[in-house]
Amino acid sequence: xxxxxxxxxxxxxxxxxxxxxxxxxxxxxxxxxxxxxxxxxxxxxxxxxxxxxxxxxxxxxxxxxxxxxxxxxxxxxxxxxxxxxxxxxxxxxxxxxxxxxxxxxxxxxxxxxxxxxxxxxxxxxxxxxxxxxxxxxxxxxxxxxxxxxxxxxxxxxxxxxxxxxxxxxxxxxxxxxxxxxxxxxxxxxxxxxxxxxxxxxxxxxxxxxxxxxxxxxx
Numbered sequence: 001x002x003x004x005x006x007x008x009x010x011x012x013x014x015x016x017x018x019x020x021x022x023x024x025x026x027x028x029x030x031x032x033x034x035x036x037x038x039x040x041x042x043x044x045x046x047x048x049x050x051x052x053x054x055x056x057x058x059x060x061x062x063x064x065x066x067x068x069x070x071x072x073x074x075x076x077x078x079x080x081x082x083x084x085x086x087x088x089x090x091x092x093x094x095x096x097x098x099x100x101x102x103x104x105x106x107x108x109x110x111x112x113x114x115x116x117x118x119x120x121x122x123x124x125x126x127x128x129x130x131x132x133x134x135x136x137x138x139x140x141x142x143x144x145x146x147x148x149x150x151x152x153x154x155x156x157x158x159x160x161x162x163x164x165x166x167x168x169x170x171x172x173x174x175x176x177x178x179x180x181x182x183x184x185x186x187x188x189x190x191x192x193x194x195x196x197x198x199x200x201x202x203x204x205x206x207x208x209x210x211x212x213x214x215x216x217x218x
């Protein structure tokens with residue numbers, strides 16, 4: 001990866017990166033289709049970053065080209081390399097404090113495309129984002145996170161093209177440092193038990209509560 005930045009003003013800078021990468025097929029991909037090979041990618045990103053003692057804001061344009069992209073083919077239950085795919089779009093992030101609350105926001109607008117076949121890549125939303133708000137109440141931090149995603153194209157169980165609906169979920173959480181090395185966390189995922197699909201015909205988890213104890217030695 002190659003990257004750099006230039007300071008335009010006291011709190012504003014422009015930055016860019018060039019990077020390459022690869023993704024090897026999973027054992028399941030190879031089992032279904034032994035001819036599947038690793039996909040390779042090349043990415044460019046340019047953006048603006050604003051930061052001060054209380055705020056951090058980023059806006060970036062990205063463009064990624066993938067060769068030998070690995071996709072799942074529902075029509076014959078195999079994985080395959082589609083040739084060339086690309087994904088380009090805009091990503092925005094904001095972290096700030098307001099009235100004693102910590103706020104985090106993120107949004108992505110993208111256009112994932114199968115260049116070889118001239119169709120949209122399946123199971124990829126064109127827009128998604130999140131909003132996270134938290135607050136410290138004495139020794140406990142409490143918060144809520146909202147996540148939303150637009151619809152996406154997919155195949156149904158009869159191998160016909162369908163569109164899965166967009167969806168949104170809420171998660172509620174709390175954590176507290178018990179001492180300098182121990183942190184207790186509790187999280188209520190999908191708090192309102194929304195029913196949604198990431199892939200047509202496959203269920204996603206409903207409401208669930210999780211408790212963890214994290215140990216981090218100093």
